[in-house]
Amino acid sequence: MNESNKNLIMLNYIFPFWVSIYTLFFSDKKEDPACKFHGWQSLALGLLVILTSWVCGLGILVWGYSLFYAWKIHSLGQEMTIPMLTDFAQKQANK
16 A cells, blocks of 8 residues: 555545545545545444434544544554444445
8 A cells, every 4th residue: 555545544534524525436546445445434434423423422432433543554554344334345345
């Protein structure tokens, strides 16, 4: 994974809803498999942040998890799985 891909992927998790829409539909990297996968996963995570904020006020905790995930990908180059969201993202990215 090159540096520009890592930066875009990291931004997907820092700003999980808006940047993921940009990545999936408007970016020149929308066909890159890694960017496509992380775009779908961060979009699902962004929706989860919005829903948990409205329903039970836990959105900040989910967003904190998203920031931790971005740090692990960018700094350490490690991948993590997010239960249910990773499976959804893989299905969408492989379409």
